[in-house]
Amino acid sequence: MSSEALVVCHECDLLLREVPLEAGGVARCSRCGCNLYRNMPEGLERSLVFSLTAAALFVIANAFPIVSMNSQGLTSSTTLLGMVQVLYDDEMFSVALLVFITAFLMPALEIAAFIYLLLPLRLGRTVRGIPLVFRLLHTAQPWGMIEVFMLGILVTISKLAAMASVVPGIALWSFVLLMIAIAAASAGFDSRSFWARVDSLR
Ligand SMILES: [Zn+2]
Known part of the structure; x- marks a missing residue:
């Protein structure tokens, strides 16, 4: 697994695997629910x-x-x-x-x-x-x-x-x-x- 595929939650430090998002989608932390990243074309x-x-x-x-x-x-x-x-x-x-x-x-x-x-x-x-x-x-x-x-x-x-x-x-x-x-x-x-x-x- 490459390091680019991981993302750290900036609120609770949980390490998560990055997933591709559809346009306009938001990725949220599975533990604390905060927004991790968005896909805004x-x-x-x-x-x-x-x-x-x-x-x-x-x-x-x-x-x-x-x-x-x-x-x-x-x-x-x-x-x-x-x-x-x-x-x-x-x-x-x-x-x-x-x-x-x-x-x-x-x-x-x-x-x-x-x-x-x-x-x-x-x-x-x-x-x-x-x-x-x-x-x-x-x-x-x-x-x-x-x-x-x-x-x-x-x-x-x-x-x-x-x-x-x-x-x-x-x-x-x-x-x-x-x-x-x-x-x-x-x-x-x-x-x-x-x-x-x-x-x-x-
Ligand atoms: Zn979190």
Whole structure:
């Protein structure tokens, strides 16, 4: 029996023999029932398409204002990085850092890692540092919290609407779509299929 035919359950460490799956099938551990691997035809391709979409949305979301506010004839608007700058200037360093890391840096790293891993693979090439970038992706993923940031923005908008006229900017809608695109890229990315594809190119 070759070593490729075995799979270890990541929850309970049970050693199992790998079975071929039909399209859309899921293999579950016979002891604890957790998902071991899935067979998603075109899953990696879908993940790449959504990653490229996310990259475009990320640029739009950060280049344009999230909201514009009109109060007593004065108009002001801000981008995400503008918000971070204001927080920093107001000496709220930890909040500024947290917003920068969770809403900007980690989502950017996640999107970049997806594209770095998947685009060369789609073109039939292998690139350097795949294990490192793969680990980076898994480190960045839990820290990307655009949905928490969006929730905060929506609560703020609803509160501010009582005091001033608040106009949602193009970046706000881009952030909503970005959130969906990152989730879709992540859902299509099956680690086992990824490594199987990398091995087939070597
Ligand atoms: Zn198990």
